[in-house]
């Protein structure tokens with residue numbers, strides 16, 4: 001990439017006028033409205049604030065949320081946006097105010113941008129940062145490109161630990177913290193407890209992998225796709241339930257002696273999955289919603305009012321990334337198990353096709369090498 005030849009001295013580059021760099025072009029996957037996307041040439045991003053970094057992507061991936069955008073479900077993402085909020089890369093340029101990183105550092109990009117200073121960031125609720133949150137590949141250009149601009153770089157990037165497989169690290173940008181924070185932590189998974197995870201996509205499977213940190217007695221996974229249930233079993237599910245017969249709740253009740261699950265996670269995001277969690281949760285238990293819901297769901301308080309249950313919701317904060325990075329470095333967590341397919345950036349359209357047809361292709365996460 002010709003842009004690289006511009007590099008050398010970060011302070012000098014930080015002072016370059018945007019126009020000088022925007023003449024440089026790169027390949028990027030661009031959203032063009034519902035159902036439309038294209039791999040095309042775009043200007044290389046430039047530093048816009050002293051707290052920014054420009055990262056040269058080495059690996060990225062596709063998320064279910066990118067498919068939501070392509071369905072037109074995310075109005076904040078307007079046509080012309082470069083998609084993607086996950087990935088690993090190398091710091092190419094750095095703003096004068098960034099102190100935690102330098103040019104040449106290999107970094108993990110959090111799907112959540114955080115200023116570290118606003119009221120929400122001070123509570124580690126980075127997802128609601130007043131100048132950040134989920135903006136990458138949504139309100140600002142994202143990571144499915146050769147380069148990306150990362151605002152608030154000090155709080156939004158993480159140094160990649162030495163000797164850790166970079167492909168595995170990509171799983172930490174979004175899905176692993178999502179499963180862990182929204183499902184496992186909010187769901188209060190505890191030693192000896194019974195957990196049911198409804199939905200065995202990349203997020204549900206991430207909840208499964210990280211629920212194991214707390215040694216629950218049972219982790220029961222429900223899905224309609226037998227291949228994903230087989231994967232769940234190989235990742236440590238103690239039981240799986242194929243819900244295609246419409247009797248998932250009854251089966252779960254039988255498996256738990258009529259008690260239900262202490263933690264019931266909705267890792268799907270449709271009314272049927274949340275309603276099944278309402279029926280599967282044990283007295284005193286927690287329904288931890290992870291799924292992004294697009295339509296209303298009935299809450300059966302006429303049944304639940306006396307059951308001492310808790311219902312939680314959360315947008316991932318990625319506040320647990322430092323801890324998750326340590327578990328990956330030590331080998332306690334192996335996120336590479338979620339990777340099923342590999343593509344080059346030039347094959348991005350094929351990568352989307354494979355990911356969008358998971359039932360046929362058996363795709364979980366695809367790694368796109370840039």
Ligand SMILES: NC(=O)c1ccc[n+]([C@@H]2O[C@H](COP(=O)([O-])OP(=O)(O)OC[C@H]3O[C@@H](n4cnc5c(N)ncnc54)[C@H](O)[C@@H]3O)[C@@H](O)[C@H]2O)c1
Nearest residue numbers: 064178199201202203223267268269272290291292315316
């Ligand atoms: N809260 C957050 O911050 C956050 C972050 C990332 C993703 N998400 C959401 O998490 C959810 C899961 O993400 P994913 O990438 O794993 O999605 P996915 O679509 O790959 O997986 C969903 C799984 O649910 C299964 N399923 C569908 N209907 C079902 C039903 N009625 N019962 C049981 N299983 C059913 C599907 O077969 C599929 O395997 C999505 O809604 C996604 O948008 C939330």
Ligand SMILES: [Zn+2]
Nearest residue numbers: 063064065174
């Ligand atoms: Zn995502």
Ligand SMILES: [Zn+2]
Nearest residue numbers: 115118121129
């Ligand atoms: Zn903030």
